[in-house]
Amino acid sequence: xxxxxxxxxxxxxxxxxxxxxxxxxxxxxxxxxxxxxxxxxxxxxxxxxxxxxxxxxxxxxxxxxxxxxxxxxxxxxxxxxxxxxxxxxxxxxxxxxxxxxxxxxxxxxxxxxxxxxxxxxxxxxxxxxxxxxxxxxxxxxxxxxxxxxxxxxxxxx
Amino acid sequence: xxxxxxxxxxxxxxxxxxxxxxxxxxxxxxxxxxxxxxxxxxxxxxxxxxxxxxxxxxxxxxxxxxxxxxxxxxxxxxxxxxxxxxxxxxxxxxxxxxxxxxxxxxxxxxxxxxxxxxxxxxxxxxxxxxxxxxxxxxxxxxxxxxxxxxxxxxxxxxxxxxxxxxxxxxxxxxxxxxxxxxxxxxxxxxxxxxxxxxxxxxxxxxxxxxxxxxxxxxxxxxxxxxxxxxxxxxxxxxxxxxxxxxxxxxxxxxxxxxxxxxxxxxxxxxxxxxxxxxxxxxxxxxxxxxxxxxxxxxxxxxxxxxxxxxxxxxxxxxxxxxxxxxxxxxxxxxxxxxxxxxxxxxxxxxxxxxxxxxxxxxxxxxxxxxxxxxxxxxxxxxxxxxxxxxxxxxxxxxxxxxxxxxxxxxxxxxxxxxxxxxxxxxxxxxxxxxxxxxxxxxxxxxxxxxxxxxxxxxxxxxxxxxxxxxxxxxxxxxxxxxxxxxxxxxxxxxxxxxxxxxxxxxxxxxxxxxxxxxxxxxxxxxxxx
Ligand SMILES: Cc1ncc(C[n+]2csc(CCOP(=O)(O)OP(=O)(O)O)c2C)c(N)n1
Ligand code: SF4
Numbered sequence: 196x197x198x199x200x201x202x203x204x205x206x207x208x209x210x211x212x213x214x215x216x217x218x219x220x221x222x223x224x225x226x227x228x229x230x231x232x233x234x235x236x237x238x239x240x241x242x243x244x245x246x247x248x249x250x251x252x253x254x255x256x257x258x259x260x261x262x263x264x265x266x267x268x269x270x271x272x273x274x275x276x277x278x279x280x281x282x283x284x285x286x287x288x289x290x291x292x293x294x295x296x297x298x299x300x301x302x303x304x305x306x307x308x309x310x311x312x313x314x315x316x317x318x319x320x321x322x323x324x325x326x327x328x329x330x331x332x333x334x335x336x337x338x339x340x341x342x343x344x345x346x347x348x349x350x351x352x
Numbered sequence: 353x354x355x356x357x358x359x360x361x362x363x364x365x366x367x368x369x370x371x372x373x374x375x376x377x378x379x380x381x382x383x384x385x386x387x388x389x390x391x392x393x394x395x396x397x398x399x400x401x402x403x404x405x406x407x408x409x410x411x412x413x414x415x416x417x418x419x420x421x422x423x424x425x426x427x428x429x430x431x432x433x434x435x436x437x438x439x440x441x442x443x444x445x446x447x448x449x450x451x452x453x454x455x456x457x458x459x460x461x462x463x464x465x466x467x468x469x470x471x472x473x474x475x476x477x478x479x480x481x482x483x484x485x486x487x488x489x490x491x492x493x494x495x496x497x498x499x500x501x502x503x504x505x506x507x508x509x510x511x512x513x514x515x516x517x518x519x520x521x522x523x524x525x526x527x528x529x530x531x532x533x534x535x536x537x538x539x540x541x542x543x544x545x546x547x548x549x550x551x552x553x554x555x556x557x558x559x560x561x562x563x564x565x566x567x568x569x570x571x572x573x574x575x576x577x578x579x580x581x582x583x584x585x586x587x588x589x590x591x592x593x594x595x596x597x598x599x600x601x602x603x604x605x606x607x608x609x610x611x612x613x614x615x616x617x618x619x620x621x622x623x624x625x626x627x628x629x630x631x632x633x634x635x636x637x638x639x640x641x642x643x644x645x646x647x648x649x650x651x652x653x654x655x656x657x658x659x660x661x662x663x664x665x666x667x668x669x670x671x672x673x674x675x676x677x678x679x680x681x682x683x684x685x686x687x688x689x690x691x692x693x694x695x696x697x698x699x700x701x702x703x704x705x706x707x708x709x710x711x712x713x714x715x716x717x718x719x720x721x722x723x724x725x726x727x728x729x730x731x732x733x734x735x736x737x738x739x740x741x742x743x744x745x746x747x748x749x750x751x752x753x754x755x756x757x758x759x760x761x762x763x764x765x766x767x768x769x770x771x772x773x774x775x776x777x778x779x780x781x782x783x784x785x786x787x788x789x790x791x792x793x794x795x796x797x798x799x800x801x802x803x804x805x806x807x808x809x810x811x812x813x814x815x816x817x818x819x820x821x822x823x824x825x826x827x828x829x830x831x832x833x834x835x836x837x838x839x840x841x842x843x844x845x846x847x848x849x850x851x852x853x854x855x856x857x858x859x860x861x862x863x864x865x866x867x868x869x870x871x872x873x874x875x876x877x878x879x880x881x
Contacts, residue, residue, distance in 0.1 A: 208685060221520055225359050232486075233359075234519040236462060245684025257597040259486075259519035262664040279682045 200253035202261040203313065206280050207272030209246050212306035216270070217248030219310060219327060224252035226323050234259035245279055268316060270309050289316055296350050304343035311347025360523045362516040365487040366424070366454060367392035368523070369494035373450070374530030376421035377401070379409045381766065382797040383428025384463040385517035386456035390426055391800075394810045399532075404803050405733075405766040406431035410438045410453065417447035417507070418544060420535030422498060429457040429470050430732065434767070440477045442507050444554035445544050446561075449535075450501035452494065453479075454510045459634045460661035462514050465713065465732065467659070469635030474509050474612035475642075478558055480565050481509040481612040482574065483590040487521045493574075493609060495527055500570050504561050511611070513634065515591045515661065566613040574609030575618040585626030586671070587619065587639060587650065592632045595667040614642045623648055630671050634662050689718050694863035695789055697836040698758075699724040701844050702787075707756045707851075708747075710740035712768075714760035715795045715865070733763050737771025737786060744780040753851050757786040762794035762802045764819065769826075775856050776827045783829075783854040785847065790819060791865040799871050811875055820860055829855035836861045 203220060207213040217233055224231040229252040236247050249261040266283045269290045277290060284290065291312050293305060301308035307328065314324065328344065329337045360368065367389050370378055378393045378400035380386065390400040403409035406427040413425035427435060432455050439453065455473075458464040474481035482497050484490040490512065497508040542550045565571050584603040588596050593607045606622040608615070623629045630651045631640040640652030656675040657666065666678070689696055699719040702709055703726040711717060711727035712735065720727035729739050736757040744752040759768045768788070775784050794800040801807040806816030823831045830850065836843045843859070850857040 209687075218520070221359055225522060230522065231359070232519060232521045234515060243685065243690070244687035247684075256521075257594040258664050259515060259521070259591075259594065260663050262598075276684070279684045282679060282681055 200251050200256055202266050203250045203268045204261055204266040204280060204283055205248040205270045206276035207246055209243050211272040213246045213248050213272060216306040216310055217250050220250045223319055223324060223327055227319055229253055230256050232256045232259040245276060268313055270313050272305055272309060296347060299346050299350060301343040304340050307340045308343040308347035311344035312351045315348050315351035356525050357522055359520050360487045361518055361520045362487045362490040362512055363388035364392045365491040365523050366494045368525055369491045370424045371396055371398045372527040372529050373422055373495060373498045374532045375424055376532040377416050378424045379403050379412045380426030381406045381409055381431055382794050382800040383431050384797055385514045386426045386428045386454060387797050389454060400809055402800055402802055402809050406435040407438060410435040413451050414438060414442055417449045417451040420449045422450040424452045424454055426454045429455055429468050432470055432473055441546050443477050443479050443558055444546055444551055446505040447507055450498040451507040452497045452501060452510055453507055456517050457511060457513045459513055469638060470511055471611055471638045478562055479507055479509050480610060481511050482609055483511045483611050484516055485590050485593040487523045490516060491523050504565055506561055513591055562613050566615055571610045571615060575615050576607045577622060578605045580604040583627050585622060585629040586632050588632045592634055592662055595662050595664045596632050598664045599667040616646045619643055620648055623650060632667055632670060687718060690866055692866050694791055694837055695719060697840060698789055698861045699726040701836060701847060702726045702756060705847055706754060708754045710736045710743060710755060710757045712736035712759040712763050714763055716760055716789050734767025734771055737768060737775060741775060741780060741784060744782055744784060749782060752782045759788055761788060761790040761804055764788050765803050772826050779856050784856050785850045786858045788819060788858060788860045790860050790862045793865050793868040795865045799868055823858045828858050830857040833860045833862050835863045837863055
């Protein structure tokens with residue numbers, strides 16, 4: 196069944212918005228009509244520890260945890276987490292680090308810019324994405340994040 | 353209300369169901385991974401409050417149930433050790449309104465001090481236990497738990513684990529919201545007063561109730577059988593079910609939603625229909641042993657799987673009987689005290705004075721790591737004081753004089769007060785020093801309020817217990833309040849002086865957690881969550 200399910204692993208450091216990024220992708224997958232499960236490890240994240248979030252979506256998802264070696268996408272917000280997640284990837288895993296953004300520095304919207312970069316591969320409906328971002332971020336923050344998403348997506352194409 | 357689907361964590365789903373059931377009160381003490389249940393219940397308009405500890409929470413819940421109302425009492429797994437005293441006797445008293453005790457176990461110890469498997473408590477206390485395997489079942493089983501509790505007049509345990517509490521999935525909220533009800537007082541002395549003459553028949557009633565539950569339709573619908581290949585049958589419960597379905601899609605599966613009392617009939621029938629039957633469970637070999645004790649032959653897991661969480665790959669190995677060690681996951685960045693955390697200065701001082709630190713549980717437990725290396729024992733909440741008093745009785749004098757207890761403010765209100773009573777009453781010859789790290793919050797579990805912060809769970813102003821006045825009233829010789837980040841010299845001098853004396857002393861190191869300051873600022877701006 197495994198390829199009927201898309202596995203996206205997010206990883207970073209407490210405070211970078213990993214949990215929010217994985218929540219947004221889960222909600223997105225739900226709105227696109229998929230079954231979805233999300234799981235996270237955030238032990239004592241307030242103190243700068245590693246944080247990761249697994250999002251799995253497809254027709255039917257059972258375990259909320261991505262099995263070792265089965266991540267289709269690894270999205271890291273802090274480069275050193277690639278090493279930490281090495282048992283989760285295989286030779287086909289698409290690994291996205293902030294380096295894909297080139298000279299674009301999204302500041303606090305790094306997590307959303309990386310969701311844009313991820314969507315270059317996932318190709319989920321952009322209107323639904325923007326609606327979701329507008330619900331989540333208020334006022335000018337919504338436009339800043341939509342711009343970050345678009346720059347992120349464009350940087351991978 | 354038409355059913356409504358949204359994405360929820362297991363904790364949030366329980367809270368939504370509690371609201372639908374019209375609970376009069378949600379009460380508990382914070383502890384990962386259970387904390388979000390009451391936070392969510394409050395957010396969606398239910399009545400939820402933090403008790404000083406889990407024992408008090410369960411006692412308050414008992415009263416709600418005795419009065420006829422409905423309650424959910426929440427705690428992490430070790431919280432049930434604290435609440436065990438009322439739990440065992442509440443099984444005898446029974447209840448009128450629903451009492452659901454949510455315990456959140458933490459196999460793998462994402463953030464806990466042990467891996468205890470609380471299914472053993474259901475058996476020991478003789479209470480029914482339900483185990484959801486995802487958020488939808490967390491919602492459904494909370495509602496079932498209320499029904500079973502009221503039908504059989506018995507508290508019901510809802511056991512979740514970290515992955516069920518914190519994972520999110522799509523939940524259909526099918527039940528319309530009920531309003532809480534209040535009742536006339538009903539006298540039921542023989543049921544509620546557990547003196548031996550009344551407790552003896554109560555014990556007999558309890559055994560009988562458990563038999564009735566095991567035979568009931570309510571319990572039996574919770575055993576879900578999925579017929580697949582006859583070559584392999586798997587019995588499981590909770591999160592293990594999800595891993596099993598992914599690892600062995602063709603297998604026959606029996607998922608036990610009620611893991612205590614054990615329903616032996618559906619188990620027997622299932623086992624007789626398959627060539628090989630393996631029990632897949634996290635934690636102890638609880639189900640396998642209970643099934644075998646009932647005379648049904650099933651395969652239990654190897655000892656290698658007593659430790660840690662299961663996963664799809666571990667379930668494959670478990671069923672194959674493969675006990676080769678698993679590749680260790682690469683270590684992530686370890687947690688550390690935030691830069692600017694007020695605990696830092698307090699620990700630097702104790703380190704520089706070469707103290708022996710009897711510690712406790714909270715953010716400050718990180719004081720055990722470099723660069724502080726300034727916590728030398730940690731057992732359970734509140735243990736810092738008793739353990740230190742014992743150390744002072746068995747160490748030679750020069751070492752006894754170096755012993756200091758360190759406890760946080762939330763932990764102090766949870767179980768430090770009785771430690772101070774011991775310190776004042778049975779004072780060691782060398783006296784003792786307790787440092788209370790008062791950062792005005794329960795930081796470790798995500799910044800919860802408590803009885804000494806002056807705010808309720810929903811952030812409204814509350815009566816504030818004055819820790820300093822309490823310590824003085826208990827007869828401590830010296831109580832000093834100090835900000836160790838700005839008065840560091842004075843702090844060092846005080847610790848030295850108190851340790852040299854034979855007095856019992858308390859230093860309250862008072863300065864708010866930096867994340868708590870941010871939370872309050874956000875709240876005052878009206879951005880409260
Ligand atoms: C019996 C029990 N209940 C709950 C917990 C979870 N828990 C660990 S430490 C802690 C309190 C931490 O607050 P505090 O003592 O004020 O220290 P801080 O984290 O703020 O530094 C809690 C609730 C636990 N370990 N044991
Ligand atoms: S959350 Fe607060 S108490 Fe915990 S380490 Fe950070 S500043 Fe210190």
